[in-house]
Amino acid sequence: MSDAALRTASFRLPGLSALGPLLALILLVVLGAFLNDNFLSAGNVTNVLARSAFIGMIAVGMTFVITSGGLDLSVGSMAAFIAGVMILAMNALLPAMGVGVPLILAGMAIALAIGLLAGLTNGLLVTQARIEPFIVTLGTMGIFRSLVTWLADGGTISLDFAVRQFYRPVYYSGLFGVAWPILVFALVAVAGQIAMRHTRFGRYCEAIGSNDRVARYSAVSVDRVRLMTYVLLGLLVGLATIMYVPRLGSASGSTGMLWELEAIAAVIIGGTALKGGYGRVWGTVVGVLILSLIDNILNLADLVSPYLNGAIQGVIIVLAVVLQRGKSSA
Amino acid sequence: MERRTFLATTALAAAAAAAGLSVPAAAQGKKVTIGVSIPSATHGFMGGLNWHAQETIKRLKATYPNLDFVLATAGAVGKQVNDIEDMMATRNIDALVVLPFESEPLTSPVKAVKDAGKWVTVVDRGLSQAGIEDLYVAGDNTAFGRVAGEYFRANLKSGAKIVVLRGIPTTLDNERVDAFRKAIDGSGIEILDAQHGNWNRDKAFSVMQDYLSKHKKIDAVWAADDDMAIGVLEAIAQSGRQKEMWVVGGAGMKEIVKRIMDKDPQLPVDVTYPPALISTALEITALRFVSDTPVYGRFIIGSTLITPDNAKQFYFPDSPF
Numbered sequence: 001m002s003d004a005a006l007r008t009a010s011f012r013l014p015g016l017s018a019l020g021p022l023l024a025l026i027l028l029v030v031l032g033a034f035l036n037d038n039f040l041s042a043g044n045v046t047n048v049l050a051r052s053a054f055i056g057m058i059a060v061g062m063t064f065v066i067t068s069g070g071l072d073l074s075v076g077s078m079a080a081f082i083a084g085v086m087i088l089a090m091n092a093l094l095p096a097m098g099v100g101v102p103l104i105l106a107g108m109a110i111a112l113a114i115g116l117l118a119g120l121t122n123g124l125l126v127t128q129a130r131i132e133p134f135i136v137t138l139g140t141m142g143i144f145r146s147l148v149t150w151l152a153d154g155g156t157i158s159l160d161f162a163v164r165q166f167y168r169p170v171y172y173s174g175l176f177g178v179a180w181p182i183l184v185f186a187l188v189a190v191a192g193q194i195a196m197r198h199t200r201f202g203r204y205c206e207a208i209g210s211n212d213r214v215a216r217y218s219a220v221s222v223d224r225v226r227l228m229t230y231v232l233l234g235l236l237v238g239l240a241t242i243m244y245v246p247r248l249g250s251a252s253g254s255t256g257m258l259w260e261l262e263a264i265a266a267v268i269i270g271g272t273a274l275k276g277g278y279g280r281v282w283g284t285v286v287g288v289l290i291l292s293l294i295d296n297i298l299n300l301a302d303l304v305s306p307y308l309n310g311a312i313q314g315v316i317i318v319l320a321v322v323l324q325r326g327k328s329s330a
Numbered sequence: 331m332e333r334r335t336f337l338a339t340t341a342l343a344a345a346a347a348a349a350g351l352s353v354p355a356a357a358q359g360k361k362v363t364i365g366v367s368i369p370s371a372t373h374g375f376m377g378g379l380n381w382h383a384q385e386t387i388k389r390l391k392a393t394y395p396n397l398d399f400v401l402a403t404a405g406a407v408g409k410q411v412n413d414i415e416d417m418m419a420t421r422n423i424d425a426l427v428v429l430p431f432e433s434e435p436l437t438s439p440v441k442a443v444k445d446a447g448k449w450v451t452v453v454d455r456g457l458s459q460a461g462i463e464d465l466y467v468a469g470d471n472t473a474f475g476r477v478a479g480e481y482f483r484a485n486l487k488s489g490a491k492i493v494v495l496r497g498i499p500t501t502l503d504n505e506r507v508d509a510f511r512k513a514i515d516g517s518g519i520e521i522l523d524a525q526h527g528n529w530n531r532d533k534a535f536s537v538m539q540d541y542l543s544k545h546k547k548i549d550a551v552w553a554a555d556d557d558m559a560i561g562v563l564e565a566i567a568q569s570g571r572q573k574e575m576w577v578v579g580g581a582g583m584k585e586i587v588k589r590i591m592d593k594d595p596q597l598p599v600d601v602t603y604p605p606a607l608i609s610t611a612l613e614i615t616a617l618r619f620v621s622d623t624p625v626y627g628r629f630i631i632g633s634t635l636i637t638p639d640n641a642k643q644f645y646f647p648d649s650p651f
Contacts, residue, residue, distance in 0.1 A: 036544060043569070044543040051536055154371025154380050155650025156557075158585070172568055248531050248564055252374060255532070299525055299540035306525050307499055 020323035021270055021286045024316070028293045035301035044296070046179055050171070052292040053181035054079070057240040059263040059284045060192040061233035065133075066267050067196070067279030068205040068229050069212060070126065073137040075237050076259035077144035078118050082241040083251035084148040086111045087159045099162050104170075107245075112238040118144070119234015123227035141260070149253035156252040164249040171246040181243040188236065192281040202279070205229060209276025266291055269320045290320060362619045363398045365423035367413050368453075368608065369431050370403040371650075374557050375529075375581055378605030378651025379429070386609040394620050407431045411439045418443060425449035425619065427611050433458045449618060453611045465618075466628045467611040469603045473633040475506035478552055478578055478601045479513025481635060485598075488518025490549040493541045495527035495534055495558050506554060522548065527558045534561030542569045550575050556583035556600065563596060572596055581605070582636060582644050583651055591641040600636040602644060605651055607631050 032039040058075050065072050090107040097103045118140070125136040151157060159167070174180045196202035204225045207215040216222050245251070268274055269290055270283025294316050298309050366387070371377040380403060387399045400421050404410035410431045417423045426443050430436035430452065437457045444450045444462050452463040482492065494510070497503040507524065514521075522545050527534035534553065541548065542565060551566075553559035559579030566572055579586055580601045589597045610631060617623045636644050 038543045041543060044540075047536070047539045047543065051539075149371055149377075152377070153650040154377025155374055156377075248535065248561060250531065250560070252531075253371065253377070254530055257530070295536065296540055299523075299537055300544050302523070306496070309526070 018271060018280070018283070021283055021290065021320055024269075024320040024323060025286050025290050025293070028290060028297065028316075032293065032297045032300065035297065035303070039297070039300060042177075044300075046182070048289075048292050048296050049182045049185070050179045052288045053185035054240040054244050055259055055262050055266065055291070056185045056285060056288040057188045057236045057243075058233070058259060059266040059288050060188050060281055061229075061236035062263045063192065063196070063267050063270070063272050063279050063281050063284045064202075064205050064229040065233050066264070066272055066274060067209045067276055068226055069209040069276030070133045070226060070229060071137065071264070072122060072133065072230065072233055073260045074118070074122060074140040074144055075233065075263060076256035076261075077141045077148070078115070078234070078237050078256075079241050079244065079259060080148045080251055080253070080255035080257075081144040082111050082114050082118070082238055083245050083255055084151045084157050085114055086241060086245060087157045087249075087251055088151065090163055091160050094160055094163060099166050103163065104167055107167075108242050111241050111245075112235060115234040115236070115238025115241070116231060117234070118237070119231040120227070122234070123230030126230065127223040127227050145253065148251060148255070152252055154253070156250050159245065159249040164246070167246045167249070169246070171243060184239065184243060188239070189281060189285045192284075196279050196281045201225065201228070206277055206279060209273075209278070211277075262291055263288075265317055269317060287320075290316070361396050361398060362425070363400060363421055363423045364425045364427060364612075364615060364619070365414070365417035365421065366399055366401045366427045366612065367410055367417070368401075368403055368429045369410070370405045374583060374651045375603075375605050378583075378649050379608050381649050381651070382606040383608045383612065386612045390612060390616050394616060397616055397619060404431060407435045410436065414439050414443060418446065418448075423448060425451065425615055427451040427453065427608075427615050429453040429608065430455045430457060437462070449615065451611050451615045453608060464626045465611070465614060467607060467614065468628075468630055469607055470630050470633050471502050471505040471603075472509040474580060474601055474603050475509030475511075475554075476513045477633050477635055478554070478580065479510040481578065481599055481601075482510075482519060482550060482552065483514050483517045486517070486519050486549060490519050491522050491545070491547055492519060492550045492552060493522050493538075493545065493548055494524040494552045495537060495554055495562065496524055497526065497529045497555060497558075499526060510552065510554075527553075527555075527561070529555045529557055531557050531561040534558035535565050538562040538565035539568070542566070542571065548575045551577045553577055553579045555579055556581045556586045559586060559597070566596075581651075584646055584649060587636060587641050587645045590636055590638055591645065593638050598637075600644075602634050602636060604631065604644075605649075606646075 038044055062072060086107050089110045090103060093103055093106055122137055122140055125131055126133045170180055175183060204220050207220060208222050208225055212222050266287035267284050269287035271280045272278060272283065294313050298312060304312060366383060368379060368383055369376055371380040383401065387401060390397055391399065400417055400423060402413035404413055425448055428440055433455055437459050440450060440457060441462050450463045451465040451467065454468045457463065496507055523541055525537050527537045538561060551562055553562045556579040559577050562577055576596055576598050578599060580603060582600060582602045582604055586597060586600050590600055610629065614625045614629060618625045
């Protein structure tokens with residue numbers, strides 16, 4: 001797969017198969033609007049988008065990891081661990097720094113630094129120790145989850161009340177009526193789309209994912225690019241945590257439970273190949289929105305017994321993927 | 331002569347015990363090892379339970395020097411079965427206090443302990459076969475729902491509209507919700523919605539956000555769990571509708587109990603389902619080995635209402651939960 005071929009592909013209009021997830025998203029929006037008058041209200045739209053932001057940022061990073069033939073199961077636990085350490089650090093720094101912008105910035109820097117280190121650990125174990133990404137991240141998933149439970153003494157780590165009140169607007173308020181998490185998610189998504197389509201890094205990811213041996217022969221530094229995808233993902237998990245902590249101001253052993261599967265599902269629904277070689281960042285964003293909309297619609301409309309919510313989600317996830325696969329072969 | 335010495339010893343021991351000078355006579359006997367097997371601290375309630383278990387063991391060891399405890403926490407059913415087998419094989423336990431991860435898979439391993447002639451105390455989740463355990467200690471899920479329901483009934487007018495958050499779909503959750511529905515039945519209170527929040531803050535937060543978009547008027551929320559209550563309160567704060575409704579959680583988390591003590595109008599009461607029930611089980615089991623107190627049977631811990639007046643006795647600031 002050469003750069004030239006990829007570049008022409010990106011300038012062609014998206015085919016029907018690429019529109020599959022978008023079609024599913026539009027159908028869901030129409031269904032939601034039909035079932036409940038409040039569905040399209042500003043409040044509800046903000047809720048759904050802000051809720052999607054955490055998984056969304058993580059899923060954008062996951063798109064790069066999966067595209068280059070990797071996988072990361074540890075992101076949910078990593079988010080919980082980062083949130084726990086960030087809260088403990090901010091509580092510890094409080095007497096010295098007092099409530100204010102410097103304290104929040106220190107907390108954010110710590111979150112990003114731990115995200116970077118965690119991503120680096122995953123990446124080095126995959127590229128240098130040559131262990132399967134599934135096994136490496138299954139291991140770190142357990143490690144991060146236990147560490148946060150241990151830090152919390154089995155309970156919940158809570159941010160100091162005064163700091164929390166000060167930090168709260170980072171989740172709840174925004175710019176020009178658009179909440180911060182939504183803005184940050186949008187920026188991450190646009191940057192991700194550009195990185196995937198219009199930079200060397202994105203092309204290398206696809207090249208490595210489709211055939212890493214050929215990529216190596218083409219003078220692509222395979223290990224370094226792979227390592228960078230994990231570091232990028234770690235940083236984005238840190239960023240997601242920065243937006244998550246002000247929401248409830250706490251972290252526990254159950255924080256970020258199953259986020260990894262939601263992020264991976266969003267990536268695949270969006271049209272990225274699970275075996276690597278092809279990535280579509282805007283598709284991932286659509287996938288994330290589909291997942292949160294399903295939840296939202298099921299809550300807003302009393303369609304089925306709540307016991308069946310999981311089944312409905314499963315059916316829609318599979319349908320969204322069938323829709324694009326079916327059309328691409330036609 | 332022999333009888334006289336016997337009587338004298340008993341009298342002495344009784345006097346000592348009455349004076350609180352030393353432990354009862356039986357406590358000076360042989361070493362007794364009690365195995366304790368509980369799920370690990372994966373969420374708030376279990377975290378509290380683990381903490382109370384450790385604290386109680388510390389205290390019992392100090393009080394009764396001849397008692398020894400083996401504590402094992404398990405993150406999965408299989409691990410718990412292994413723990414119990416190990417306790418039997420290597421630690422030679424005299425009694426087992428177990429909170430089964432799941433009823434079915436734990437039934438035969440616990441039965442094997444019983445068949446070996448050991449004392450068995452089962453906590454909170456019953457085994458699927460009756461008559462194995464010597465002692466059963468548990469919370470009362472029906473009362474948990476009923477007490478909450480009665481509070482709603484007494485404090486809301488007919489025609490009031492409420493929403494309910496349910497836990498993880500289990501029989502335990504069904505018992506609670508059924509009892510709640512029964513308690514408000516015929517009062518004219520309408521349940522607008524009852525979705526699963528899985529006893530999780532984040533999930534409860536988004537479910538409550540959706541309730542608030544969907545329903546123009548909500549008079550009260552039964553969050554049915556203190557972790558869920560935290561998420562619910564945050565969603566209500568975001569919508570700015572704090573004055574419109576109050577929230578009742580459940581279990582007795584310290585942060586929530588504190589707010590009830592401080593007379594928070596949004597959190598008038600809480601319903602107990604104490605993680606300290608493991609302490610009850612341990613204390614009673616210990617009694618079996620240090621005294622002649624009959625302790626076989628069932629001990630059901632009631633669910634009571636925490637109000638600003640009595641909140642102090644339910645407040646454990648050192649517990650993680």
